[in-house]
Amino acid sequence: MFSGAQISLYPMTGDFVGVIVGALGALDPYRDRLRVETDDISTLLVGPPEVLFPAMRDLFAAASRTSVHCVLSAAISRGCPGEPDDAICNSTQFDGPIPPLTERHAAALAAVATAPELGVHAVAQLSLYVMGQGDHMDEIYGSIGFLKASGTFERSKHFATKLSGDAGALFSTLEQAFCRFGPPQGHVTIDLTVSANSPSLG
Template identity: 75%
Template structure:
């Protein structure tokens, strides 16, 4: 199943190019397991979720450690029927039959609670979109219920759910939302915003 993301990193600083270039080294340990293409709006990362989410986490932490207000924005997708399959995306994280919501929520909560801390606090919000089924809201409500018990839940907002906590737990929660909700082989996307060092943060 094809999976990947279009990502953009926004350092709110005159030296945004320097902050971005300084953070890119964080992707080096993942480069042989991702296909990467950059243009003036975003960078495409094609690969399986078990590579994608740690890579995004490490990139964001590296940028946030500049001390500048930094935002990572990402459109993350799996199973889009319009995308060709790619061997680099092979993953054990999805594709099998989907069991009842209860055990999936429990597994997701456990994963987030066991996520390694990065020491970098962040705020985030995201929307989960499940396509091609008539019962997409059941999966979305199940995911929101998992988030409320995940330890990084901040609050529900219109159109999205807001998270707050250590960057490690936040990216683990995004990974779990992406892999455990929606049909195993279905078309599922996330619209993600992660923010650090905002002067407006409360």
């Protein structure tokens, strides 16, 4: 199954090139397990979710530690019928039959509870889409229930859910929402914006 993300990192500073280039080293531990393609609009990261989300987390945290306002925008997808399977995306997370929602909810909460603390506070808004399934609303409501119990939930917004917290817990919450809800081989996408050091908080 194909899984990946188109990401763009925006440091709000005149030295945005320096911040981005400096943060790219955070991807080095993941490069042997990701396919990375960059153009003038975004960077494509292709790989299994258990590599993809920590890589995005560490890139964003590295940029945010400069204390400038940083935004990460991402379109994240798995199981897209328009993409070929890619061996680099192989993951055990989608093996076997799908467990009941209550079991997935509990497993997702347990995973977030063990997330590393990075010392970077961030906020995020996400919209999760489960494609082409008759029970897709059950899966979306299941995801929303998990998000509200995750410890990172801030509030519901029009068309999105807002999260806040340490970047470790935040990206773990995003990974669990992406992997645990929707059919294992189905098409699931997340539209994501993450922000740190915003002057709006001052």
